[in-house]
Amino acid sequence: MAENLVWHETTIKKEERQKRNGHRSCILWFTGLSGAGKSTLANALEHRLFEQGTKSYILDGDNVRLGLNKGLGFSDDDRKENIRRIGEVAKLFVDSGTVVCTAFISPFKEDRDRVRELVEEGEFIEVYVRCSLEACEQRDPKGLYKKARSGEIPAFTGISSPYEEPEAPEIVVDSDKQTVEESVETILAYLKEKNIL
Template sequence: MSNQEMKNIVWHEVAITKEQRQKRNGHRSAILWFTGLSGAGKSTLANALEQELFKRGLSSYILDGDNVRHGLNKGLGFSDEDRKENIRRIGEVAKLFVDAGSIVCTAFISPFKEDRDKVRHLVADGEFIEIYVQAPLETCEERDPKGLYKKARTGEIPEFTGISSPYEEPDQAELTIDTGRLSVEESVEEIITYLSNRNIL
């Protein structure tokens, strides 16, 4: 989009605020950003957490990496630039959920720290909660639920995170969940405790 075209776009203020939506929902809104290697347990944990949030009557939604690539990000590949654009788009969508007063769980490898930090700065302080779903590469390869590591090792999948493409571990994640040590239930309880202590729930 050219600069001239951008000049013709004006932000339209809405009548109902984020704070009003949060008050109606009975909780604050936030992005719970699950990051980690493929097979670390991001989607499993995000789904289990949302079940608990739903059971409590809270407004929540999951944005999952594979699911989003079936629609919104259908045309993107897995080059570094496409990965960056993938996360940029998801960040903007996640911000909309925060504005809507919901808790949005995003389960994406999101390998680059810079891209995760850009999403963090889209929302107010305390509304972006980075959850590092940690598991050793060996454990992820053993799990290999989609058979992707096997394909990456044989060269069928180029630019695969952890094998032929880098993963930059978070250095200041709000939460680190060791899925090699904790059960899914224990992991969910740890996240719920964090959210309660931060007055999000």
Template sequence: MKQETNHIVWHETAVKKEDRQERNRHGSYILWFTGLSGAGKSTLANALEHHLFKQGLNSYVLDGDNVRHGLNQGLGFSEDDRKENIRRIGEVAKLFVDAGLIVCTAFISPFAEDRNRVRALVQKDEFIEIYVRCPLEACEDRDPKGLYRKARTGEISNLTGISSPYEEPLHPELVIDSDQDSIEVCVDKIIAFLKERNLLP
């Protein structure tokens, strides 16, 4: 039986997002890293956060595998579970934005509809889609988790790029070609983009 929710009312907080941003001396927004497994999303998100941390900025990384150890534990890799995975992360990322943080999310997030749904949760310019573009062949050569090898031998199913589709972003705010540039160069490109958009102090 579906639980009635019409008795649930949003409780306004005394401290607002703008108050937290003012204290932090920077805006808050989502940097949504999307791309194939092995493209370098987590590595890049963590390298970027390290740079932001050294600059005294308040940020946090939400990583696909890490979140599945807790919040999204129990979700599989069917299409429905993938959608629910991203829905939950979107809501958590929205809370981080409200908390005044720069949140770096590293998720394959293969379906454009799901990414757009997260974009719609926050204000304009608070969702920055970063497509970490890397050819499937290069991702397979890296294969840091051994997923492609297992997918090719039938040990696992529903692997994005092999037995499950990946819908490339049509209009991402930024494209990073991780097979062509070093992590340092990729981070520099993101920082330059954020400064150009006046998103960094």
């Protein structure tokens, strides 16, 4: 069926949208263990971006699984499909001239690399929200680690399912050592240095 599909070019180009917005568009891909602070950091960053007039949006793991990806489970194949779909959605946001923050565990390097390949060089910014497993378990905001340790969740990243740490992320924030504000400043400094903002 895909052979009968042709990409329809839009009249307004990404570069025109970026020019009107006054900034470039990109994917800020927040990855890390459950409880590392991906969603918290993405929301704090977006608040700052919104305040300064940057067109931005957050795609959060749980929110996407409650809608677009609600039919997917947590098997390796479903996790890969979850990231594939969100990568395609994030690509559309980049084309719209938006800075899109995605907060997903996204445990597999191959899947993150596949999303990187969807956009132009420099438009995928991997933000590794590094946090020790011990600190994530202590936080356990959703009670998931407790359930995983008791066997209620069979394939849980970091416990019974692997997490492949980024090998060369553009940005690393240590959420068990830095404050949210310090982490936001680190990301904003990167975006300014790369002339995205």
